[in-house]
Amino acid sequence: MHKLAIYLAATAALAFTGSAGAQGYPERSITMVVPFAAGGPTDTVTRLVAESMSKDLGQQIIVENVGGAGGTLGASQVAKADPDGYTLLLHHIGMATSATLYRKLPYDTLNAFEYVGLVTDVPMTIVAKKDFEPTDLKGLIEYVKANADKVSLANAGIGAASHLCGMLFMSEIKTPLVTVPYKGTGPAMTDLLGGQVDLMCDQTTNTTKQIKGGTIKAYAVTSPKRLDALPDLPTVAEGGLPGMQVGIWHGIYAPKGTPAEVTQKLSASLQKALKDPNVVARFAELGTVPSSEAEATPEGLKSRLESEVTRWKPVIEAAGQYAD
Amino acid sequence: MDLLNNLALGFATAASPWNLLFCLTGVLLGTLIGVLPGIGATATIAMLLPITFQLEPVSSLIMLAGIYYGAQYGGSTTAILINMPGESSSAVTAIDGYQMARRGRAGAALAIAAIGSFFAGTVSTVLVAVFAPPLTAIALQFGSAEYFSLMIVGLVSSIALAHGSVVKALGMVVLGLLLGLVGTDIYTGTPRFNLGILELSDGLNFVALAVGVFGIAEILRNLENEHERDVVIKKVTNLWPTREDWKAMTAPILRGTVIGSALGILPGGGAILASFASYTVEKRISNTPGEFGKGAIAGVAGPESANNAGAQTSFIPMLTLGIPANPVMALMIGAMIIQGIVPGPNVATEQPALFWGIIASMWIGNLMLILLNLPLIGLWVKLLTIPYYMLFPAIIAFCSIGVYSVNSNVFDLYAVAFFGLLGYGLAKLRCEPAPLLLGFVLGPLLEEHLRRAMIMSRGDPSTFVTRPISLILLLLAAAVLVVVLLPSIRKKRDEVFVED
Numbered sequence: 105m106h107k108l109a110i111y112l113a114a115t116a117a118l119a120f121t122g123s124a125g126a127q128g129y130p131e132r133s134i135t136m137v138v139p140f141a142a143g144g145p146t147d148t149v150t151r152l153v154a155e156s157m158s159k160d161l162g163q164q165i166i167v168e169n170v171g172g173a174g175g176t177l178g179a180s181q182v183a184k185a186d187p188d189g190y191t192l193l194l195h196h197i198g199m200a201t202s203a204t205l206y207r208k209l210p211y212d213t214l215n216a217f218e219y220v221g222l223v224t225d226v227p228m229t230i231v232a233k234k235d236f237e238p239t240d241l242k243g244l245i246e247y248v249k250a251n252a253d254k255v256s257l258a259n260a261g262i263g264a265a266s267h268l269c270g271m272l273f274m275s276e277i278k279t280p281l282v283t284v285p286y287k288g289t290g291p292a293m294t295d296l297l298g299g300q301v302d303l304m305c306d307q308t309t310n311t312t313k314q315i316k317g318g319t320i321k322a323y324a325v326t327s328p329k330r331l332d333a334l335p336d337l338p339t340v341a342e343g344g345l346p347g348m349q350v351g352i353w354h355g356i357y358a359p360k361g362t363p364a365e366v367t368q369k370l371s372a373s374l375q376k377a378l379k380d381p382n383v384v385a386r387f388a389e390l391g392t393v394p395s396s397e398a399e400a401t402p403e404g405l406k407s408r409l410e411s412e413v414t415r416w417k418p419v420i421e422a423a424g425q426y427a428d
Numbered sequence: 429m430d431l432l433n434n435l436a437l438g439f440a441t442a443a444s445p446w447n448l449l450f451c452l453t454g455v456l457l458g459t460l461i462g463v464l465p466g467i468g469a470t471a472t473i474a475m476l477l478p479i480t481f482q483l484e485p486v487s488s489l490i491m492l493a494g495i496y497y498g499a500q501y502g503g504s505t506t507a508i509l510i511n512m513p514g515e516s517s518s519a520v521t522a523i524d525g526y527q528m529a530r531r532g533r534a535g536a537a538l539a540i541a542a543i544g545s546f547f548a549g550t551v552s553t554v555l556v557a558v559f560a561p562p563l564t565a566i567a568l569q570f571g572s573a574e575y576f577s578l579m580i581v582g583l584v585s586s587i588a589l590a591h592g593s594v595v596k597a598l599g600m601v602v603l604g605l606l607l608g609l610v611g612t613d614i615y616t617g618t619p620r621f622n623l624g625i626l627e628l629s630d631g632l633n634f635v636a637l638a639v640g641v642f643g644i645a646e647i648l649r650n651l652e653n654e655h656e657r658d659v660v661i662k663k664v665t666n667l668w669p670t671r672e673d674w675k676a677m678t679a680p681i682l683r684g685t686v687i688g689s690a691l692g693i694l695p696g697g698g699a700i701l702a703s704f705a706s707y708t709v710e711k712r713i714s715n716t717p718g719e720f721g722k723g724a725i726a727g728v729a730g731p732e733s734a735n736n737a738g739a740q741t742s743f744i745p746m747l748t749l750g751i752p753a754n755p756v757m758a759l760m761i762g763a764m765i766i767q768g769i770v771p772g773p774n775v776a777t778e779q780p781a782l783f784w785g786i787i788a789s790m791w792i793g794n795l796m797l798i799l800l801n802l803p804l805i806g807l808w809v810k811l812l813t814i815p816y817y818m819l820f821p822a823i824i825a826f827c828s829i830g831v832y833s834v835n836s837n838v839f840d841l842y843a844v845a846f847f848g849l850l851g852y853g854l855a856k857l858r859c860e861p862a863p864l865l866l867g868f869v870l871g872p873l874l875e876e877h878l879r880r881a882m883i884m885s886r887g888d889p890s891t892f893v894t895r896p897i898s899l900i901l902l903l904l905a906a907a908v909l910v911v912v913l914l915p916s917i918r919k920k921r922d923e924v925f926v927e928d
Contacts, residue, residue: 141755142474148765155481169474170836173612173629177837180626205617210626256884262617284883285614287876290752297749298568300884309765313750313772386768425617 129189129366130163136192136356139178141171144289145226145309145390149354150194152386153223156377157370165192174263176202176209179357183211187218187361189370194223196354198263200412204420205263213413217357220370221400222408223378225351226392227327228269229311229337231320233299241323241343248303249279257281258296258304260289262425265352268416269305269326271423276347296320307352308333308391326350333391353395353412355405367402375400435557438784442792447490447785450483454491455793458498459800463506463808464826469499471833473759477766485767486782490789492763493743496756497549497790500739501797504541504732505808509534510823512643517735519638519865520703524720524727526646531723534809535667540677540725541732542801543669548685548733549794552740555689556747557787560776563741564748567693572881573891575694577901579874582701582866584905585708597863600854604867605874607632615879627839636840637868639827640847641854641861647820648852667805673725680710680730687730688737693744704866706734712911721860740790747775747783 138150147169154165170178175198185191203213230241238244248255257274259267262285274280284301286292289310295301297319308325312333315322324343325331340348356374358367377383378394387394398404420426441447461472473492480488500517507518508525521541528537555563570578583601610621611631622628669677687709688702710730711720720727745751750771752758764771769779776783811819831840851861885891893899 142470142477142759142762144758144762148762151477151481151762151766155478167478168836171630172837173626177626177629253886261614262612282883282886284880286880287614290758294568294745294749294751295571297751298571300571317772319749319772386766389768390765 129369130161132190133164133166134161134190134192135168136165136194137168137170137178137182138194139170139172139175139198142167142169145307146194146196146354148309148390149224149226149387152383153194153356153374153377156380156383157373160373160376161369174198174202174205176206180210182357182359183216185359187359187363189358189362189366191359192220192370193217193357194354195357196226197265197268197352197412199355199357200409201263201268201416201420203413204417205426207426214410216360218360218362218364218367219402219405219409220356220358220367221374221402222395222405223354223356223374223400224387224392224394225327225353226265226307226309226390227325227331227351228265228305229308229315229325229334230269230273230303230305230323230340230348231296231311231315232303232323233296233301234319234321235299236302236321238323241338241340241345244323245277245344248277248281252279252281255281255302257283258292258301259283259285260292260306261285261287264289266292266304266306268419269350271419271425272348272350273305275419275422276345312389312391324348331391333388353408355408357405371401431558434780434784435788437780438557438786438788441486441781441785442490442789446484447487447789448792450487450491451494451789451793452796454494455498455501455796455800458495458500459502459797459804461495462499462502462504464830469496470755470759471830472499473756473763475833477759477763480763481766485764485769486785488763488767489760489782489786490793492760493786493790494793496760497736497739497793498797500736501542501545501801504545504735505538508537508541508728509808509812510643510819511646512823512827513638517700517703517731517738519642519862520707520731521728521735522642523707523860523862524722524724527721527723528725528728529812533723534812535805536669536673536725537723537728538805538808539667539669539802540673540729542798542805544677544681544684544729544733545736546794546798547681548688548735548737549740549797550791551685552689552692552737553787553791553794555741556744556790557784560744560748563693563744567745569897570694571895572877572884573895573898574901576874576877576881577892577898577905578694578701579870579877581901581905581908582704583870583874584908585705593858596857596859600859600861600863601867604864604869605871606867607637607864608868608871609875611872614876615883625839627837631872632868633831633837633840633843634868636831636843637847638865639831640844641851641864643823643827644844644848645851645855645861647823648848649855650816651820667809676725677729680706680726681733683709684730684733684735685737688734688739689741691734692738692741700869702734702738703731706730743786743790746771747786750775 136150136154138147140146151167154167158165170181175195179193179195179199182191182193199213202209238247257270259270261267266289270283289306292304293310296304314320315334322337324340325334325337326340326348328339328349330337330339340346375397378400384394457472458469473495480492503518504521504525507513507522508529511522511526513519513522525537528534610628612619612629619629684706687706691702691705707727707730710726711717714720714726742754742757746757746761750761752761761771769782827844828841831844854861881891892902
């Protein structure tokens, strides 16, 4: 029955429990919850950072995927966890938008967590099917305004990064389009590749390789500066849409009440991980850069979360689309 | 002779001792987790991801791929032995496979499944190697209108899954469709039938449903009449397929391979139809449709081949487009990204050793699987001789661990218990769980593609008949309906649906 042994060992490793003070933290493995499915962009970011932080902390960080309900299931699980520093959450911009998208959340977004720091700010790209007519962002805006009833805009589901970016795009060019939701980025990208749908705005983690491969057309990147990975792609500001600057920022959280020494220690470890050449290189391939040392702090994450909750509230309310 | 050069490169990569070892590790692990009820490839690969960071990219992907198709092999083992399918594909195998086991032919059923899978795996690997790029171009022609029409074909044909009352089978399909609606409307974000429970906002968990209505319900039924079960075990006779078995399985394996390969290429949910479609075809063209549901060999050989062929060809969209066809592929893409390879349209030219190495390893892995599985059959069958009072608590424990490991969510365990009771109730009413499962899988896809096609056509339903592929599929569905309804063929139909 060696299969039994393997399985029991695996479960036992995951189920370690106990408690410890801040001294000597961490004394055992840490669970980092990702509120999305394994294999997605957020999961990838988490695993890269977790691996590097594990080396620094001398304890294994186990990534646990608790997907569902736009990330709110995973977040609520961590909000209820023991505040001992052994359960952490890595969540993206959805932490801020779900505060408005969901009218009934089982936790209070701004008061249920302690903060470790920002991890990265993944830029978005405005992309279209390969043979889409317009050649640049200005041309795209004109074309879309003139053909608003014909253009379809894909997104990966309510609350997804591509949904937020699409809402922002429509509100910036003041033209409502037909939006086509998909279950996740994969099918949305498939239809964009096949020319079944016209436009999408999605994270560089999903689009960079396709843009480089020439299978889709890119108009602009939503970061303040051009990307090293896509040097020919102008920014939204260059293209005349400065209000489109948006990033899918990722941060690490701990349950409310986690000792400050613990979050400080994690924060210091995060800052080191973000300078790890391996992490930097992988992030670059995905078209993103690690957050700065000033941002990768509890204060940096707290202020970002607060300002983003405020920023997205009116955009979501104007669109009138809620997730519950 | 690019192809030969490429294949040579692939085999040189995959056959290095180190990579052979990882391939073996992968298929071994895959078989083991496949055999454990409820534990799927997705959860295992997710758990093993951190280990792969330390390996060469090719080695780690070869190992992960091995787990994936190893689990496809192993999954049919539990479906046959204890009526416990872990995935939609093996749900079909359970129908006739488990009946074969009850007739004392578990060994033959397992062997047929393994042989069919190996053949299908070999053919579809060649397909992947030779036709990946052109096949991808065809797959991209499938928009939502085409997928909708494909699902209609699937739904219309699904009634053939029943081996009892047609009305009850229809009822089960509809119940499955309705269960599939639980969750969040992806177009408006409106919650549906979630009873205010946040865990239900992404719908019911397939594994929980399948394990409940098939496995747990079966355990409850077995506990009801335990003496009957002991009789079954004592009857276990020959482990290997007889000459008649070989004859009976050849054609279904060939047909299953074709069906599975074709459907596996479609990234929008084609592969899940593979085993259902194959079963339907086999039952339709069989001379003895009454045998289906009572241990028909074609009912195991066809779907098993289709399912493995689909599993292999579903690598095509991932390798050529960088797009995941299912959650396992999404994990593999995640693994590649962490290794510094961002999968996309250029992987074949930028990383030829990786691309062709994976393809070559698929065939090597399939070879290992059959060498591994045939001798193990005797062992698996012995498992049935374990006293049931020891076996069933172990099964329930493994199921719980497996279901929990999918989302790390306790709610899914309550769902298993609920569906176990529901499945038991349905069994008492002589309602089949397989059509229910098909409805559950098809329902959300049907709705999603119908509504998306209508959004894209701005509300014009003619989109389904003006797009040629969609039109052909709808005509096919109509033809199936005609066959079922026409009075002249009704006699044949009555033979297909023999009432209990």
